[in-house]
Amino acid sequence: MARIVTVGAAQLGPIARSEGRAEVVERLVALMRQARTHGCDLVVFPELALTTFFPRWFMEDQAEIDTFFERAMPGPETQPLFDAARELGVGFYIGYAELTEQDGRTRHFNTSILVDKQGEIVGKYRKIHLPGHAEHEPYRPFQHLEKRYFETGDMGWPVVRAFGGLMGMCICNDRRWPETYRVMGLQGVEMVMVGYNTPRHNPPSPEHDSLSDFHNHLVMQSAAYQNGTWVIGVAKAGVEEGCELIGGSVIIAPSGEIVAKCVTMGDELAVARCDLDMGISYKNTIFNFAAHREPQHYGMIVER
Ligand code: CDT
Secondary structure, X not given: OOOEEEEEEEEEOOOOOOOOHHHHHHHHHHHHHHHXXXXXXXXXXXXXXXXXXXXXXXXXXXXXXXXXOEOOOOOOOOHHHHHHHHHHOOEEEEEEEEEEEEOOEEEEEEEEEEEOOOOOEEEEXXXXXXXXXXXXXXXXXXXXXXXXXXXXXXXOOOEEEEOOEEEEEEEHHHHHOHHHHHHHHOOOOOEEEEEEOOEOOOOOOHHHHHHHHHHHHHHHHHHHHHHOOEEEEEEEOEEXXXXXXXXXXXXXXXXXXXXXXXXXXXXXEEEEEEEHHHHHHHHHOOOOHXXXXXXXXXHHHHOX
């Protein structure tokens, strides 16, 4: 029997700095309801999907910074997402800023979770590749302070059994690094979910700006093919607080082909029926890792 997971790539348009969690959660639940009407098993939301992309501002007051973080998941404002999952029978992936007490200190991570159709958290990931910088850089029209506000994730890239397959997660800048997918590929991953907030303008390298959409798809399509896995890439898109974020949310088959794509810069659902068995022929032939990898020559990529 085919293992079909019907997936909704639930792109979000801009979230204003003044927009409260309750308003955002209403938008997310509306997309989940729409997904239900399309027969979706799972919806994928972007990175940091509950607030505006706050690393664009330099802040020194930790209390102010912490207003963008979730202290519990679910918390009072995010509980409706879990209730909707159970009511609709639609699971979800979502990114959020996580504040937690761990090892006797307060920790801040850029996190995502996978929630099943019963509303239970079945997977969690903390972003490893944090882009940008840690100090204010006045030459930039907007900041990208992920290295200031988050710690490097401490969970590796776990792959979990859910939705009838092997599911993996990564977050935004992770998608540009082949190691991200290969660590999951080595665990047999069949579907990788990734949310992103990608400014079209990258101040240190403006000569790449016109290639932003191309690079976005290039990295995810090649990773899907090279690991025989579905990749679901979902944007927060549009002009958010004066900063243009790319859209182009996609569902990519293990062939590397885009099978569904968002075409607006707002809240939008792109849907595809994803056959998890489609990766098998890639995993058994051209990318049969056991037969063809040569790890004795790969040592350099894990040295500093
Ligand atoms: N959120 C995130 O990781 N964005 C980065 C921007 C890179 S430029 C600092 C990305 O790779 O899309």
